[in-house]
Amino acid sequence: MKKRLMIISCLVGAVLLIMPEVRSAFALSDAYKDNIYNPGVLKATDSALKVKVGGKAPDFALKAVSGERVSLGQFRGKKNVVISFVPAAWTPVCSDQWPGYNIVKEMFDANDAILLGITVDNIPTLFSWTNQMGRLWFPVLSDFWPHGAVAKKYGVLRSDGVTERALFVIDKKGIIRYIDVHDINQRPSLEVLMGELEKLKK
Amino acid sequence: MMRRMLWLALLAWGMILCGPADGRSAGPPPVGGKLPDFTLGVPKDAAEKTYLGLSGSGAFKIPQIRAKTVVVEIFSMYCPYCQKEAPNVNKAYERIEADPVLRGKIKLIGIGVGNSAFEVGVFKKKYNVPFPLFPDSDFVLHKLLGEVRTPYFIGVKIHPDESHQVIRSRLGAFESVEKFLDEIAKASDLK
Structure with a gap:
């Protein structure tokens, strides 16, 4: 009897011990005070890509926080485009990804690239949230209605209605050259993204 | 009986698992306390090596820096407040370097939490940061430093025997550079 209990106890313990350690992979800026909602650790990815590297990037036109409508097509022949889908406003990792991109405009410029930030949040939410980041040099687009339509086209809409943390690099011809559907809990490396932009020069 | 024992076993495991794991602290280093044990x-x-009074390569601990007090800024390249600050x-660095009483006595370093060496380099270049910055990519x-929000400033007073004491541990931007330096200088017995 006791032996059985010991075995059960050890088994429970062993299972708990080998569970991957839940790592927080963010540091909050004090800019947001206590206004960041932490959803906890989520399933790394939760969608199936509908586009691929080498394929044509589906066109779209979305409303930006600034009020204008921005389409992917308007950059054809003019600029390389980086699309950064982030899951949700007012959440930990997302709240520092774009402020980081905000201080490396020169790196995007050097690679003749523009950045488009997209979430499925509505414009008022995006307005309040991005205001905390300082003045952003790139357009922030709302894929709110029809809900997540663009994310769906690319295959990065998760089953709970938010998007993946995904990066797409699209060249001037409108061809997708790089895709990173990142673990939603972690911020993608800036170095890797810049390396991919450099490759477009070759 | 069996159920009770099972609960006890589970409780024991729970206590083991919930206790602070190695290398974790409950909060930021308190004033009067010590820094957690880590190297850079x-x-x-x-x-930068000369500024810190270090030689060779490898790792060092903050109390090995040649200074009376080291101010550690916990920042992130991705943090809008850190960018703004x-x-x-x-300016604080420049004031220290221009002040014969403080120069060589108070040193500044930054730790870029969640930042790779590349990302710390981006921040350094963007803002012309004149003091050494260190990455903490993972x-x-x-x-170890209590998962503080950023920017967070820790003042560490270093004694001649390389023992140390935290004299400031506070979240947020400086109220004013002068006030910040005055506080640090006083706590370091320099003014």
């Missing part, structure tokens, strides 16, 4: 990589840059922190130091 000796900078490759000769000027960067010119003020630079948030290891961030965890």
Whole structure:
């Protein structure tokens, strides 16, 4: 009897011990005070890509926080485009990804690239949230209605209605050259993204 | 009986698992307390090495820095407040270097939490940060330092025997550069 209990106890313990350690992979800026909602650790990815590297990037036109409508097509022949889908406003990792991109405009410029930030949040939410980041040099687009339509086209809409943390690099011809559907809990490396932009020069 | 024993076993495991794991602290280093035990990589840059009074390569601990007090800024390249505060922190460095009483006695370093060496380099270049910055790409130091929000400033007084004491541990931007330096100088017995 006791032996059985010991075995059960050890088994429970062993299972708990080998569970991957839940790592927080963010540091909050004090800019947001206590206004960041932490959803906890989520399933790394939760969608199936509908586009691929080498394929044509589906066109779209979305409303930006600034009020204008921005389409992917308007950059054809003019600029390389980086699309950064982030899951949700007012959440930990997302709240520092774009402020980081905000201080490396020169790196995007050097690679003749523009950045488009997209979430499925509505414009008022995006307005309040991005205001905390300082003045952003790139357009922030709302894929709110029809809900997540663009994310769906690319295959990065998760089953709970938010998007993946995904990066797409699209060249001037409108061809997708790089895709990173990142673990939603972690911020993608800036170095890797810049390396991919450099490759477009070759 | 069996159920009770099972609960006890589970409880025991729970206590083991919930206790602070190695290398974790409950909060930021308190004033009057000590820094958690960690090392940083000796900078490759000769000027930075000279500034910190270090030699060779490998790792060092903050109390090994040649200074009376070291101010550690916990920041992130991705943090809008840290970006905004960067010119003020630079100003603090310049004031220290221009003041014969403080120069060589108070040293500044930054730890970029969740930042790779590349990302720390981006921040350094963007804001012309004149003091050494160190990466903490996997948030290891961030965890040790109580997962503070950024920017966070820790003042560490260093004694001649390399023992140390935290004299400031506070979240947020400087109220004013002068006030910040005055506080640090007083706590370091320099003014």
